[in-house]
Amino acid sequence: MDFTLSSDQQILKRAVREFAEAEIRPHVLEWDEAQHFPHEIVPKLAALGLMGIEFPEEYGGAGMAAVDYCICIEELARVCPAVALSVAAHNGLCAAHIAAVGTPEQKRTYLTPLARGDWIGAWALTESTSGSDALSMRTTATFDGSHWVLNGSKVFCTHGTVGHVVVVMAVTDRTKSSKGVSAFIVPRGTPGLEAGKKENKLGMRASDTSEVRLVDCRVPPSQLLGAEGQGFVDTMAVLDRGRIGIAALSVGLAQGAHEAALTYARQRVAFGKSIASYQGIQWKLADAATEIEAARLLTYRAACAKDAGEPLTLVASMAKLYASETAVRVAEAGVQIHGGYGFVKDYPAEKFYRDVKLLTIGEGTSEIQRLIIARQLTS
Numbered sequence: 001m002d003f004t005l006s007s008d009q010q011i012l013k014r015a016v017r018e019f020a021e022a023e024i025r026p027h028v029l030e031w032d033e034a035q036h037f038p039h040e041i042v043p044k045l046a047a048l049g050l051m052g053i054e055f056p057e058e059y060g061g062a063g064m065a066a067v068d069y070c071i072c073i074e075e076l077a078r079v080c081p082a083v084a085l086s087v088a089a090h091n092g093l094c095a096a097h098i099a100a101v102g103t104p105e106q107k108r109t110y111l112t113p114l115a116r117g118d119w120i121g122a123w124a125l126t127e128s129t130s131g132s133d134a135l136s137m138r139t140t141a142t143f144d145g146s147h148w149v150l151n152g153s154k155v156f157c158t159h160g161t162v163g164h165v166v167v168v169m170a171v172t173d174r175t176k177s178s179k180g181v182s183a184f185i186v187p188r189g190t191p192g193l194e195a196g197k198k199e200n201k202l203g204m205r206a207s208d209t210s211e212v213r214l215v216d217c218r219v220p221p222s223q224l225l226g227a228e229g230q231g232f233v234d235t236m237a238v239l240d241r242g243r244i245g246i247a248a249l250s251v252g253l254a255q256g257a258h259e260a261a262l263t264y265a266r267q268r269v270a271f272g273k274s275i276a277s278y279q280g281i282q283w284k285l286a287d288a289a290t291e292i293e294a295a296r297l298l299t300y301r302a303a304c305a306k307d308a309g310e311p312l313t314l315v316a317s318m319a320k321l322y323a324s325e326t327a328v329r330v331a332e333a334g335v336q337i338h339g340g341y342g343f344v345k346d347y348p349a350e351k352f353y354r355d356v357k358l359l360t361i362g363e364g365t366s367e368i369q370r371l372i373i374a375r376q377l378t379s
């Protein structure tokens with residue numbers, strides 16, 4: 001068992017950190033306030049390989065391993081969780097689904113521009129009446145003899161307005177329950193595919209989130225992704241892997257919030273001494289540092305399981321659950337340590353506190369992670 005990062009991983013970590021500090025940090029608040037999706041940094045993310053982190057080089061990817069993926073997402077989230085969310089959704093949901101079950105032709109046509117960062121990917125599972133209970137989705141795809149015709153409406157789709165291609169899950173046979181859902185690749189510009197309302201969010205505001213509507217949207221059979229009826233099973237596997245990304249995002253956010261709290265605690269004087277000298281503050285900082293390290297180890301453990309091709313469901317859910325709830329506690333402690341200054345936008349604590357809440361909700365809520373873990377333990 002080796003707990004040290006390789007020299008390549010240390011170089012990667014430093015490169016992504018320097019990039020995030022130089023290119024993202026100066027704009028974090030401005031993008032957040034304006035709910036601006038930062039198109040301008042996508043080519044720079046792509047130049048670092050961050051738009052196709054784990055995908056094979058033959059499809060334009062950087063060919064990195066799952067721990068490397070975690071390092072990249074962590075370092076982005078330490079500075080801007082919203083950018084990290086977009087990178088994680090692009091890589092870990094849309095592109096990952098195509099990479100996992102796409103045909104060689106689909107990978108050439110769709111994965112390659114996604115992995116190169118020429119395109120941004122979206123992945124549409126959630127509907128207004130089906131989030132955790134995804135199987136009760138209403139969107140349908142009916143074969144009309146030559147094309148699949150998609151009808152329905154998706155919500156909370158990351159990159160719903162800016163994505164160049166959307167992977168859409170739809171019911172193809174209602175009688176077959178989890179074997180009656182299929183996935184489709186729907187490029188932007190396909191008649192009948194429309195972006196709906198862009199959400200005005202509490203946090204993660206620079207990450208685009210919107211409705212996606214499908215009205216008699218016709219796609220050829222070549223855009224069925226994976227086998228007909230396998231869409232739900234494939235989706236669960238995509239989410240298992242995606243949750244490692246959300247765990248890494250949580251670790252990075254917690255790291256950023258903790259560093260900000262530590263810096264502030266050292267500088268802030270109360271009753272003639274730095275507040276970092278008071279045990280009440282020290283214990284908060286000590287608990288946070290310990291929990292972040294535990295979350296990081298659990299996350300890397302899940303990433304190693306992924307690279308080793310081991311079963312993922314249990315470890316990925318544990319990592320996502322623990323890391324996201326750790327991040328919520330750390331971000332909350334960060335605001336508390338900042339006192340009144342934690343409540344205003346002059347310091348980063350306020351934004352971490354708003355951004356963090358998504359992490360116990362997106363890609364399966366904490367309740368659903370506990371349900372998955374319990375099922376794995378008791379089945």
Ligand SMILES: Cc1cc2nc3c(=O)[nH]c(=O)nc-3n(C[C@H](O)[C@H](O)[C@H](O)COP(=O)(O)OP(=O)(O)OC[C@H]3O[C@@H](n4cnc5c(N)ncnc54)[C@H](O)[C@@H]3O)c2cc1C
Binds near residue numbers: 126361366
């Ligand atoms: C910013 C953002 C980005 C997102 N990006 C995407 C995306 O790109 N693609 C996509 O498809 N979706 C996306 N989502 C949707 C997200 O995955 C869902 O919001 C999430 O899965 C929860 O679903 P829901 O909102 O319908 O909540 P519900 O499922 O209605 O849950 C409401 C509450 O009930 C609890 N609950 C539900 N069932 C149970 C149960 N069996 N036991 C105990 N408690 C339960 C939940 O834990 C939660 O607390 C995004 C959401 C947000 C906010």
